[in-house]
Amino acid sequence: MFNALTIAGSDSCGGAGIQADLKAFSANGVYGMSVITAVTAQNTMGVFGIQDISPEIIKGQIDAIFDDIEVHGIKIGMVSKIESIKAVAQSLEKIKKLPYIVLDPVMVSKSRFKLLSEDATKTLIEELLPLSFLITPNIPEAEEITGRKISNIDDMKQAAKELHKMGPKNVLVKGGHLNGPATDIFYDSVNFSEIKGERIDTIHTHGTGCTLSSAIAANLAKGMEVLSAVTMGKNYVAKAIEKGFKLGKGVGPTHHFYELYRKAGILDE
Ligand SMILES: Nc1ncnc2c1ncn2[C@@H]1O[C@H](COP(=O)(O)OP(=O)(O)OP(=O)(O)O)[C@@H](O)[C@H]1O
Numbered sequence: 001m002f003n004a005l006t007i008a009g010s011d012s013c014g015g016a017g018i019q020a021d022l023k024a025f026s027a028n029g030v031y032g033m034s035v036i037t038a039v040t041a042q043n044t045m046g047v048f049g050i051q052d053i054s055p056e057i058i059k060g061q062i063d064a065i066f067d068d069i070e071v072h073g074i075k076i077g078m079v080s081k082i083e084s085i086k087a088v089a090q091s092l093e094k095i096k097k098l099p100y101i102v103l104d105p106v107m108v109s110k111s112r113f114k115l116l117s118e119d120a121t122k123t124l125i126e127e128l129l130p131l132s133f134l135i136t137p138n139i140p141e142a143e144e145i146t147g148r149k150i151s152n153i154d155d156m157k158q159a160a161k162e163l164h165k166m167g168p169k170n171v172l173v174k175g176g177h178l179n180g181p182a183t184d185i186f187y188d189s190v191n192f193s194e195i196k197g198e199r200i201d202t203i204h205t206h207g208t209g210c211t212l213s214s215a216i217a218a219n220l221a222k223g224m225e226v227l228s229a230v231t232m233g234k235n236y237v238a239k240a241i242e243k244g245f246k247l248g249k250g251v252g253p254t255h256h257f258y259e260l261y262r263k264a265g266i267l268d269e
Pocket residue numbers: 016108109110137138139174175176177182183184197198199200201202205206207208209210211212234237238241
């Protein structure tokens with residue numbers, strides 16, 4: 001059985017963060033494990049508070065897993081403070097055979113709440129980008145890290161090149177925030193690939209980025225090569241968005257078990 005580890009924040013309403021990651025791991029056929037970096041009080045309408053986990057307990061969780069278990073893939077999501085980022089980086093750097101790391105550099109929630117402290121962007125860039133096999137910024141995150149405005153596919157390609165210079169082996173700039181088709185740009189230091197997708201007309205997109213990065217981490221954990229892992233992850237998130245549903249009063253979550261539910265006759269076609 002292959003496994004994957006998420007290092008991220010908890011979302012109490014289960015649409016994003018650790019909860020989305022574990023669902024995406026299961027649905028993509030790997031056993032899921034978690035290191036919680038922060039607990040958010042969150043629902044479909046917004047984020048109402050954050051409690052960061054102490055650096056000691058973040059390190060303790062990572063050490064406990066790696067002292068005992070061979071990990072096949074890692075996804076990193078929300079790590080909100082400088083001390084938390086350093087705790088993650090220091091713990092991972094000690095590991096001799098580090099599995100592939102997919103970093104989703106989470107900065108702001110869909111509901112516009114800051115999930116990364118203002119002063120922590122530089123530390124995120126310096127400590128986590130060089131450790132990553134793949135980073136998956138959305139457009140505002142890619143703009144913040146590169147300091148460039150991104151308005152079209154050419155800008156996304158230019159940003160991917162600049163992000164690559166900061167240390168990750170591969171870059172996927174996600175196009176969810178542009179108008180038109182949901183096209184993501186993949187760059188592996190030599191070639192660009194346009195990972196195309198139809199834009200689905202829905203408001204229920206809570207946790208799309210978490211879902212995509214976790215599906216890709218699961219695919220890498222299973223041994224897929226990177227472009228297939230990204231393409232299959234993109235297919236997965238498209239289906240999860242298509243089947244996204246109303247939960248509460250605001251932005252509903254992606255759907256992770258549509259195949260299972262469909263086979264059980266629970267899901268309407
Ligand atoms: N309406 C949509 N229809 C189809 N695909 C979409 C849509 N919105 C986003 N996507 C796709 O979902 C994936 C996640 O992209 P997005 O830009 O939404 O990430 P994100 O902003 O980091 O997500 P989040 O912060 O909500 O977790 C990308 O592959 C993107 O192209």
